[in-house]
Amino acid sequence: MSSTWTLPDDLAAPERAPSFPAPGGQLPQHWSKCFGCGDDQPAGMTMTFVAGEGLDVTGRLEVAKKYQGGPGVIHGGILTTAFDEAQGMACMSLGTAVVTGHLEVDFARPIPLGSVLEIHARIDGTVRRKVYTSAEARIVSGPTADPDAVVATSRALFLTVGAEHFEKVKNFVDGTPSSPFETSSV
Secondary structure, rough: OOOOOOOOOOOOOOOOOOOOOOOEOOOOOOOOOOOOOOOOOOOOOEEEEEEEOEEEEEEEEEEEEHHHHHOOOHHHHHHHHHHHHHHHHHHHHHEEEEEEEEEEEEOOOEEEEOOEEEEEEEEEEEEEEEEEEEEEEEEOOOOOOOOOEEHHHHHHEEEEOOHHHHHHHHHHHHHHOOOOOOOOOO
């Protein structure tokens, strides 16, 4: 990775939540309408994930033609979304909701359409509400497949949040006409 990203000195190794699937177990989607993993999102990426041995996951993405950026290759924004999804899913191993605070991606090689990407994401550690993650992508099937070659890497910072964090915007999803930013008068 070419960035100047530095992990904090007081990084702690968190414990895996008892509710997280056993190693090799399929992770449930975190929300059916999620663009990254949801099955109720027709235009979505339909990524799938399995739990690793520790605080890690492995995800798969089929690089469909609709994800084209430059001629014949994945769009950088789609790859960035896949990294965000994978690292967010790794955070599920903590048993609490998170939101992305910072995400960076280094693109090492072109990723052709028709490829299958495998993204391995892990939690590097935590400091209070901050969860530091990293990930790498490899082409495991399709044109230029080489499961040993890392084609892109990512690092991210997530913040743990309570369920109330999403209540503010829930009305947009449910179709309720009221604004989620209204405050109630007591």
